[in-house]
Amino acid sequence: xxxxxxxxxxxxxRWLTATLTILAIAVSVMLxxxxxxxxxxxxxxxxxxxxGTDLIVGARSGALNLxxxxxxxxxxxTNNITWKTYQEISKAPDIDWIVPISLGDxxxxxxxxxxxxxxxxxxxxxRTHALEFAEGAPFSDLFDAVIGADVAAQLGYKxxxxxxxxxxxxxxxxxxxxxxxxxxxxxxxxxxxPVDRTVHVSLEAxxxxxxDWQSGARIPGQTxxxxxxxxxxxxxxxxxxxxxxxxxxxxxxxLQRAINEYRAEPLSAILPxxxxxxxxxxxxxxxxxxxxxxxxxxxxxxxxxxTMILTTLNERRREMAIxxxxxARPATILGLxxxxxxxxxxxxxxxxxTLLYGALFxxxxxxDRVYGLFIAIEPLKSSExxxxxxxxxxxxxxxxxxxxxxxxxxxxxxxxxxx
Amino acid sequence: xxxxxxxxxxxxxxxxxxxxxxxxxxxPSRDSFRLxxxxxxxxxGERLLLIGSSGSGKSTFLSLLTGIVTPxxxxxxxxxxxxxxxxxxxRDRFRGExxxxxxxxxxxxxxxxxxxxxxxxxxxxxxxxxRATARGNAGAEAERLLTSLGIEASLxxxxxxxxxxxxxxxxxxxxxxxxGAPQIIIADEPTSSLDRNRQQAFLDLLFTVVxxxxxxxxxxxxxxxxxxRFSRVAPLSSIARTEHGGGQP
Numbered sequence: 146x147x148x149x150x151x152x153x154x155x156x157x158x159r160w161l162t163a164t165l166t167i168l169a170i171a172v173s174v175m176l177x178x179x180x181x182x183x184x185x186x187x188x189x190x191x192x193x194x195x196x197g198t199d200l201i202v203g204a205r206s207g208a209l210n211l212x213x214x215x216x217x218x219x220x221x222x223t224n225n226i227t228w229k230t231y232q233e234i235s236k237a238p239d240i241d242w243i244v245p246i247s248l249g250d251x252x253x254x255x256x257x258x259x260x261x262x263x264x265x266x267x268x269x270x271x272r273t274h275a276l277e278f279a280e281g282a283p284f285s286d287l288f289d290a291v292i293g294a295d296v297a298a299q300l301g302y303k304x305x306x307x308x309x310x311x312x313x314x315x316x317x318x319x320x321x322x323x324x325x326x327x328x329x330x331x332x333x334x335x336x337x338x339p340v341d342r343t344v345h346v347s348l349e350a351x352x353x354x355x356x357d358w359q360s361g362a363r364i365p366g367q368t369x370x371x372x373x374x375x376x377x378x379x380x381x382x383x384x385x386x387x388x389x390x391x392x393x394x395x396x397x398x399x400l401q402r403a404i405n406e407y408r409a410e411p412l413s414a415i416l417p418x419x420x421x422x423x424x425x426x427x428x429x430x431x432x433x434x435x436x437x438x439x440x441x442x443x444x445x446x447x448x449x450x451x452t453m454i455l456t457t458l459n460e461r462r463r464e465m466a467i468x469x470x471x472x473a474r475p476a477t478i479l480g481l482x483x484x485x486x487x488x489x490x491x492x493x494x495x496x497x498x499t500l501l502y503g504a505l506f507x508x509x510x511x512x513d514r515v516y517g518l519f520i521a522i523e524p525l526k527s528s529e530x531x532x533x534x535x536x537x538x539x540x541x542x543x544x545x546x547x548x549x550x551x552x553x554x555x556x557x558x559x560x561x562x563x564x
Numbered sequence: 565x566x567x568x569x570x571x572x573x574x575x576x577x578x579x580x581x582x583x584x585x586x587x588x589x590x591x592p593s594r595d596s597f598r599l600x601x602x603x604x605x606x607x608x609g610e611r612l613l614l615i616g617s618s619g620s621g622k623s624t625f626l627s628l629l630t631g632i633v634t635p636x637x638x639x640x641x642x643x644x645x646x647x648x649x650x651x652x653x654x655r656d657r658f659r660g661e662x663x664x665x666x667x668x669x670x671x672x673x674x675x676x677x678x679x680x681x682x683x684x685x686x687x688x689x690x691x692x693x694x695r696a697t698a699r700g701n702a703g704a705e706a707e708r709l710l711t712s713l714g715i716e717a718s719l720x721x722x723x724x725x726x727x728x729x730x731x732x733x734x735x736x737x738x739x740x741x742x743x744g745a746p747q748i749i750i751a752d753e754p755t756s757s758l759d760r761n762r763q764q765a766f767l768d769l770l771f772t773v774v775x776x777x778x779x780x781x782x783x784x785x786x787x788x789x790x791x792x793r794f795s796r797v798a799p800l801s802s803i804a805r806t807e808h809g810g811g812q813p
Contacts, residue, residue, distance in 0.1 A: 146687065147683050147684055147686075148687045150676075150680060151680060151684070154673075154675040154676055154680075155673070158674070158675035464673055467673060467684075468684075469632070469656070470630075470663075470665040470667070471660055471665070471685040471688055472659050472660015472688030472689055473656065473660075473688055474652070474653045474656040475652070475656075476653065
């Protein structure tokens with residue numbers, strides 16, 4: 146149809162401003178959807194910090210606190226679990242596996258965690274991913290340490306390097322277990338979880354460098370050399386928490402109740418998945434702010450489009466007078482301008498989607514590797530399609546603004562061609 | 565030559581295709597300007613030259629004639645239809661159907677091809693489309709008109725309207741006004757952007773194609789010297805009385 150072809154040619158005649166407008170809309174749409182993708186990815190990565198663990202047991206405390214110190218290495222345990230209790234719990238028939246962890250020391254700001262080699266087999270993240278060794282192997286000697294990817298990267302450690310663990314959690318604790326250096330035996334691959342920022346040693350090692358310590362300080366005059374320590378029987382007296390996997394998920398709540406009601410010692414057992422959700426509820430407010438910012442960017446792009454159409458309106462009054470002289474109704478002129486806005490916004494939205502997926506395909510492996518943030522490449526979800534539809538609708542409504550002005554102008558100008 | 569004099573007497577039998585009586589009009593937005601037309605008629609086949617310059621109510625008169633605006637009082641009957649009583653969109657359709665309009669300048673959509681500019685009115689009038697395709701297809705009819713107006717065939721499909729000279733643009737505008745044989749051709753100072761020689765050439769062509777189409781021509785100009793070509797010459801002021809404080813473009 147001639148009228149549509151002429152409208153297209155009119156737009157093509159203004160291709161530079163039109164292209165820039167489409168680009169602005171495309172970038173804003175990419176941002177809007179990209180933020181949504183990152184948000185989903187971040188939420189998923191967060192929820193996938195620990196998988197396959199059915200219960201986490203610690204001394205009686207709030208669920209969030211227990212999760213924060215046992216998984217995220219944030220804050221401190223209010224109390225320990227005695228080794229005796231730990232052994233009692235591990236006898237529960239529903240338990241498939243149990244891994245103790247012991248926290249409290251640090252190395253250059255990174256937490257040192259005592260555990261067993263089972264930890265490397267049992268700790269899963271992102272549903273089914275087990276920990277992998279980038280280099281080396283789990284600890285085999287008493288003074289072996291396995292470090293996370295961030296620890297290795299930030300401190301530049303290689304296999305075989307000697308490290309000294311500090312007592313307490315300061316980044317440069319002056320109370321150092323300097324008489325008992327550790328050897329780096331393994332470096333874990335990047336996971337995007339707090340494991341990356343942890344120095345893992347055996348439970349016995351935690352005991353070993355505390356044998357000549359009492360109440361947080363060295364016992365004066367009593368030093369036990371590393372070689373002497375090797376000969377000692379090192380059984381932990383207490384641990385900080387334990388990760389538990391069950392034979393059947395059906396047993397989770399029963400065991401949780403049993404642990405929470407444990408007589409000999411006040412304990413808490415939490416379901417990591419549920420508690421992660423709860424925690425996300427707290428940190429997730431930032432996502433709302435992100436979404437608000439990207440919505441503002443979309444508004445800016447739409448304003449740009451309206452401005453572009455409005456500024457061309459004056460020079461196009463002649464075009465409208467010509468159309469009216471050949472019998473076009475003002476409504477036709479209104480329709481043409483709204484159609485133009487709709488075309489710009491739809492092209493912008495489509496380009497935005499193309500840009501987004503292009504960027505996702507190009508950057509997904511990099512983001513995963515460097516930030517441990519896995520962004521799934523999936524088709525647009527219905528909620529994203531709805532927000533896209535909202536953008537298009539808003540664009541068309543915004544396009545009504547110049548269109549109505551053109552409508553009024555064409556009524557007032559009549560057939561007069563003004564320069 | 566005085567402009568009041570009627571140059572030729574039309575056959576008595578020719579019916580009125582336009583008649584206005586008791587028309588009173590004021591632009592709603594422009595406070596002081598008023599236009600009154602007590603009695604005006606146009607007969608079929610007439611070639612009327614209205615002499616009027618800017619501020620004489622020319623645009624308002626043409627807007628009333630073509631149904632862009634409707635008067636506050638009085639009647640305007642065109643081809644037997646009282647257009648003041650029509651709805652806005654019906655008037656737009658009526659204009660597209662029965663009028664061919666040539667402006668002073670910048671008649672064309674500059675980015676469109678010559679042929680698309682000529683065919684544009686057919687998108688708005690089924691009647692004109694039917695007449696234009698009576699002898700074949702509309703494109704061939706447009707080419708026939710353009711050829712008889714002296715536009716080279718090479719320009720018809722390839723060139724964008726903006727690449728034409730002013731004289732060529734006015735001739736393309738004439739082809740657009742004439743396609744589909746509307747009954748009334750309105751030309752608003754169509755030659756004012758042309759030099760003297762090209763004015764004559766343009767009018768020669770315009771008169772020829774208007775005569776071929778059997779249309780009625782109303783032309784507005786401030787140039788009285790063109791009068792000898794027309795069947796009637798009248799100053800606009802003898803038809804439409806204006807009162808105004810401010811200027812009227």
